[in-house]
Amino acid sequence: MLVVAGVVAAALLASPDAPSAAAPSPTSTPTVTPTPTPTPTPTPTGFPANTAQYDVTQLPQVNVFAVIPQLPLDDDPFTEATGETALALGIGAPVWADPTAEPVAYVPREFPYDGTTLPVVERQDHWVKVLLTGRQAVPSKGDAAQVSGWLRAQDVELGSTDTAVEVSIAARTVDIVRDGVPERIATDFGWGTDITPTPLGRTFIMTTRVVPEFWYTRGHPIIYLGVQSPTLDGFGGADAAVTAFHYHDERSGPISNGCIRLDPDAIARLAELPHGTPVIINP
Template identity: 70%
Template structure:
């Protein structure tokens, strides 16, 4: 590259002037000067020390992320009573119904606890019921029954079992505890369905509310309940059946909403072997004047009669 720059500018054109008349050519002198200057610059460039490169940006230090080993999800521990896969002939067991007295059935042990928002119905012709899931079944709940009581609220749920409220009694009042009965059923024997409605009664507050999805609707602010001799059963129960009974003239043709629980003092009533508590219409419907039933006005009994069977009812003092 240096030779080319020197030869180019320093080259002269062929002689065209006689020697005797030759003068210094100013253009030649300038060309020579330019050539010398270019050469000097070239030499200076060649001998100049190379420029110091800018300091390279430091390479960032990468900190290794610790390797995490995924922890496997723990296997769920079975809760509650162990599964029971035995087969049972339910026709050999006592049938649970409003008329049944089954001493082996336990009475409800948590009377004022709200049931779960679930109800159960037996599969097939019916399903066995246990007083103790570690023992043998003591009765069976039919899938259908003329007086209903077969759609039952769940009060406790486990992995393999549910505890439900039942119709019938452990004993009549004169011979034992007639309170609300309960029992255990296998989940494989039943169909479960959600329910979001309940009825809450306050005798001291003289109120009846229908509660849907946690929202109460006041349907009565006065009503009649049982006397001291024939008190209204307290605690939780459920709607067993709803029907119109024309023979009971005091209902004025309004439906009767029967509950699963019976009188704590009467073995029977009106010539029947049962003393079932119910909501019903009556002209006299204020204060402690009934045989245990809850007497309400036409609007209240209409709304109560529209509720599905198995709806929980809690009667508070």
């Protein structure tokens, strides 16, 4: 009641002509503010946290030339990525096939042929699932499809991307999609033959570079993807058979070794996209 009396006294001093305030009823009951119910702490989603220390240099390195049987194949190849990318902190981040087990490899922060900025395809509180370069097996010995793996969120620098590339072989179209809005950059292109087909499903831009030795590109950039040929163990003397977007004078129909051949304007547009940009190749 002292607070009420103080307020009334202050009002009278401020306004001398104000009428006297009525005294409060002796039977009035003070207002009781209920104690708020504590907000429950949300249960973390997904796999539990893992804070163990690992020497990544003792693990196989994930890169474009790596063949690591423990790496799982992408199990949802036609679903869009989350719009995030992951880049390893330090010298590299451990990679898990199963976050409840031990790591099977590591992805470096830097590699001469890139492939270290990775699209996130599933996000949890403590983990991110990403697409990776390399293969589980070469085609002559197993399945060479797109591989994936789990990284701890604490081991990576997360970025964002609002852009993806969508290819339809049946419709012969290539679109750059920004914020859900497609922009068509090609209405015809060359793709893989029956013997050397273009791999289907989701992958990502691994690196972009000009390779003068490849005469058929006529000096245009090659946009290399994270996925490799489903039928070729290697190509051009290399122990890898990477799929790519590139220029070629002949660029219509099923005529390539798996790469997608495009005109100069389309190649220039794709070359502007950052590493880690998701790509989906539809039948």
